[in-house]
Amino acid sequence: MANVVEFKNYSMGFRDDDGAVSNLLDGISFSIEEGKALGVVGESGCGKSMTSLSLMRLLPDAAVVQGGEILFEGKDVLKLSDKEMQTIRGDRLSMIFQEPMTALNPVITIGSQIGECLVLHHPELSKEEVRSRVIDALDSVGISNPERRLDQYPHEFSGGMRQRVMIAMAIINHPALLIADEPTTALDVTIQAQILDIMKRLKGESGSLLMITHNLGIVAEVCEEVVVMYAGRAIERGTLAAIFDNPMHPYTRGLMASIPTMHSDKGPLPTIPGTVPTVYDFKPGCRFADRCPHCKDICTREAPQYRWVGDDHIVACWLYEGEGDGNA
Amino acid sequence: MTRYVLRRLGRGLLTIFVSVTLVFFIVRAMPSDPVSLMISPQMSKAAQEQLMHTYGLDQPLLTQYVLYMKELLIGNMGISFAKRIPVTELIASRLPYTLVLLAVVMLIVCAIGIPLGVYAATHKGKLADRIISVLVTVGISIFIPFMAFLLLYIFAFRLKVLPTGGAYTPPMKEGMAFVADVARHIVLPALALAITNFANAVLYTRNSMIDVMHEDYIRTARAKGADEKRVVHKHALNNALIPTVTVIGMQIGIMVGGATVTETVFSWPGIGRLIYDSVNALDYPTLQGTFLVMAVAVVIMSFIVDLVVARLDPRIKLGD
Numbered sequence A: 001m002a003n004v005v006e007f008k009n010y011s012m013g014f015r016d017d018d019g020a021v022s023n024l025l026d027g028i029s030f031s032i033e034e035g036k037a038l039g040v041v042g043e044s045g046c047g048k049s050m051t052s053l054s055l056m057r058l059l060p061d062a063a064v065v066q067g068g069e070i071l072f073e074g075k076d077v078l079k080l081s082d083k084e085m086q087t088i089r090g091d092r093l094s095m096i097f098q099e100p101m102t103a104l105n106p107v108i109t110i111g112s113q114i115g116e117c118l119v120l121h122h123p124e125l126s127k128e129e130v131r132s133r134v135i136d137a138l139d140s141v142g143i144s145n146p147e148r149r150l151d152q153y154p155h156e157f158s159g160g161m162r163q164r165v166m167i168a169m170a171i172i173n174h175p176a177l178l179i180a181d182e183p184t185t186a187l188d189v190t191i192q193a194q195i196l197d198i199m200k201r202l203k204g205e206s207g208s209l210l211m212i213t214h215n216l217g218i219v220a221e222v223c224e225e226v227v228v229m230y231a232g233r234a235i236e237r238g239t240l241a242a243i244f245d246n247p248m249h250p251y252t253r254g255l256m257a258s259i260p261t262m263h264s265d266k267g268p269l270p271t272i273p274g275t276v277p278t279v280y281d282f283k284p285g286c287r288f289a290d291r292c293p294h295c296k297d298i299c300t301r302e303a304p305q306y307r308w309v310g311d312d313h314i315v316a317c318w319l320y321e322g323e324g325d326g327n328a
Numbered sequence B: 001m002t003r004y005v006l007r008r009l010g011r012g013l014l015t016i017f018v019s020v021t022l023v024f025f026i027v028r029a030m031p032s033d034p035v036s037l038m039i040s041p042q043m044s045k046a047a048q049e050q051l052m053h054t055y056g057l058d059q060p061l062l063t064q065y066v067l068y069m070k071e072l073l074i075g076n077m078g079i080s081f082a083k084r085i086p087v088t089e090l091i092a093s094r095l096p097y098t099l100v101l102l103a104v105v106m107l108i109v110c111a112i113g114i115p116l117g118v119y120a121a122t123h124k125g126k127l128a129d130r131i132i133s134v135l136v137t138v139g140i141s142i143f144i145p146f147m148a149f150l151l152l153y154i155f156a157f158r159l160k161v162l163p164t165g166g167a168y169t170p171p172m173k174e175g176m177a178f179v180a181d182v183a184r185h186i187v188l189p190a191l192a193l194a195i196t197n198f199a200n201a202v203l204y205t206r207n208s209m210i211d212v213m214h215e216d217y218i219r220t221a222r223a224k225g226a227d228e229k230r231v232v233h234k235h236a237l238n239n240a241l242i243p244t245v246t247v248i249g250m251q252i253g254i255m256v257g258g259a260t261v262t263e264t265v266f267s268w269p270g271i272g273r274l275i276y277d278s279v280n281a282l283d284y285p286t287l288q289g290t291f292l293v294m295a296v297a298v299v300i301m302s303f304i305v306d307l308v309v310a311r312l313d314p315r316i317k318l319g320d
């Protein structure tokens, strides 16, 4: 099956006020097949949002691309002109942002904000057609009374409602790839479940899904493949079964162990000691070395290569040196 | 909405009442006596007293105040000490000039200042933006009388392309010729008066535009595939204009009487000039009248600002 998107050894970083660039994303590689959902998990600050914003080409001003390719439907988005990028965004490729409270324009009605996606990419549609398609979209994400809601402003919507509006906006043109950046973090549990249902339904309907979250439960429910990120590196990736049943990287293992289950005893959940380093204090070697229970001498000196450890399973860790066939 | 208008009206009237009262007493606290200015020593004692009586100056202060307020209620602002005509008439003859002047200032500020601010914001850090920012800082800090004299010196004395003062060259012409004449006369005072507001408008628009361009919803607009022009005009501008409108609007209201210096330097026959003349002549009724007009202008402008802001920002409900 063809890949909708493929990150090839992609790196980016941030330029500080003095012009020095600190690397964040380091050699990220993964791909998503048509119709599949990929989950990107990792602690806060590990670069999940930067990964998705790189694909959208919506990085903050301070960001600099340092290398690699991001192929979307066969074309390297890093090489597209602004114009070409604009024709893709919101049509073939769309994104639900992490912050539903601030992601909508406070002075424009919901209806015209959603309708804008249609107006921009399908100028041939009449006003009435746009309106009726916006109503359908609102309806499909479970907003009741869409005819009336259309003319309201974001402040008249709750957080959960706004997130649905964002989703409606992102799916109205049936994108080939939908990026969902923590689509449920800001929501309470019942709304979370509803939103997840919407996302699952939509994966079947409209193509592939890139699901960013630090909630492993969501990944297990929605995704076929998983990328585990740590401090800007994709330290492990594979099928859902491979990652969940057979986590290899010490960080992934820690992550899995910290999920509460029905069978875990009532004692404190295992946690990974320490915190994620920030862009400015990355050291040579494995970025997880400081917190790793299996840290060896080489871990602090040299970054581990990716190696295949199963048919659908890749890990970057010195523990598995000598296993598999190396250099994935 | 009706409730809002009523409440607003009540508050406006209260503001005006307080300001009229304050002005009434402050004017009378000025350390000189209008009577001595009005009355020539040659006048007979009886004639002097007659004059004092006509203007009510022989009454105790509080009685004068009550009398004044009563007359004000029926639209009588008294008789000018200096011109010996009703203050209403005097103000009515001057107000149009001030309003025309302010309209031109407003036009300069909105039609050039706001777009320039947007331009600077969208070219942040580039050469054009830096030049604009420097000029704006100069514009804000410049001493207006200095600016006025500089303009006069360059355009009226050196280049001799524009008149030195007044609103028209007498005799007064008819129709379009009059309009053209006034237009020539208005250029310099309007420029002098616009400078600070213009600079403020550029600065506010630029800064709030830069803030708004970092908002999440701007990124959302881009994510939908909107191009830069659409992002700026449809998504950023309305949001960015909210603070600018408030500042400019209030400033314009104050300028109805606050343009005293400019109007005086350019002999522009508006309210500001009238204030200057009335202070010199200790013309209490006229002073009170002009300040009343100023208070009314400020109240009206703040009402208009509220309406415009409510139009720009749906989160603001006029009912509250």
Ligand SMILES: Nc1ncnc2c1ncn2[C@@H]1O[C@H](COP(=O)(O)OP(=O)(O)OP(=O)(O)O)[C@@H](O)[C@H]1O
Pocket: A014, A024, A042, A043, A044, A045, A046, A047, A048, A049, A050, A051, A060, A061, A062, A063, A098, A214, A278, A279
């Ligand atoms: N403008 C910027 N300049 C410098 N560093 C930045 C900038 N924006 C983000 N970062 C850094 O990039 C790193 C990754 O940020 P990112 O938003 O991708 O994290 P994330 O994985 O999405 O986290 P979260 O789960 O909290 O959303 C963070 O450590 C952050 O400090």
Ligand SMILES: [Mg+2]
Pocket: A048, A049, A050, A098, A181
């Ligand atoms: Mg994020």
